[in-house]
Amino acid sequence: MTRLVLFISFLVAVVLVMSLGSFKNLTVDNKSFTYSEVKKNHDEKLETIEKLEEARLAALKKATEEEEPVEEGPLVVLDTPQLESGHSLYGKCIVCHGKAGEGKKSQNAPAIGGQFDWYIEKQVVAMQTGERVNQVMMPYIRALSAQDIKDLAAYISKLPWAKK
Numbered sequence: 001m002t003r004l005v006l007f008i009s010f011l012v013a014v015v016l017v018m019s020l021g022s023f024k025n026l027t028v029d030n031k032s033f034t035y036s037e038v039k040k041n042h043d044e045k046l047e048t049i050e051k052l053e054e055a056r057l058a059a060l061k062k063a064t065e066e067e068e069p070v071e072e073g074p075l076v077v078l079d080t081p082q083l084e085s086g087h088s089l090y091g092k093c094i095v096c097h098g099k100a101g102e103g104k105k106s107q108n109a110p111a112i113g114g115q116f117d118w119y120i121e122k123q124v125v126a127m128q129t130g131e132r133v134n135q136v137m138m139p140y141i142r143a144l145s146a147q148d149i150k151d152l153a154a155y156i157s158k159l160p161w162a163k164k
């Protein structure tokens, strides 16, 4: 036990002497402390940081600006009463055929935007009479008048042709 205590004190003494040695080697700096000097240094560093931060924010802003979507114009210019009526009637068709008539896979609904107006009219009339069977669309077209169908066809044919 005594030996262990002796050994530990020896170790502590060695560590102490070693650290004292390194303390002796510290360079002595006789420069006096001047507050204004230190403050200037500090302010310069702050300025650099501010500049860097500004540049970072500018880069970030540019990146987000570039990602902004391009403003889309109206799909169809509603310059006739027929197109206006077609536009409001088309609201019921959007769930399946999409806002631009691009169709929806999930609904099995084909793209109809940009299709010939006579073709659209013919198909919808054929569905109404049962010549062409389309169970899912029936509730949406049953009450359409002949004029409604013409208006719809005029509007849909003006929608952009769907890119596939």
Ligand code: HEC
Pocket: 089, 090, 092, 093, 094, 095, 096, 097, 107, 108, 109, 110, 111, 112, 119, 120, 121, 123, 124, 133, 134, 136, 137, 140, 141, 152
């Ligand atoms: C519930 C979903 C649904 C709604 C709502 C709907 N459709 Fe359809 N439509 C379909 C499906 C599905 C087909 C394809 C059926 C087939 O292949 O016979 C289709 C086919 C068509 C076609 C034939 C396309 C072609 O290439 O032959 C036209 C035209 C059409 N729809 C117009 C309309 C219009 C106009 C409306 C709104 C009044 C409308 N649809 C609303 C589901 C829908």
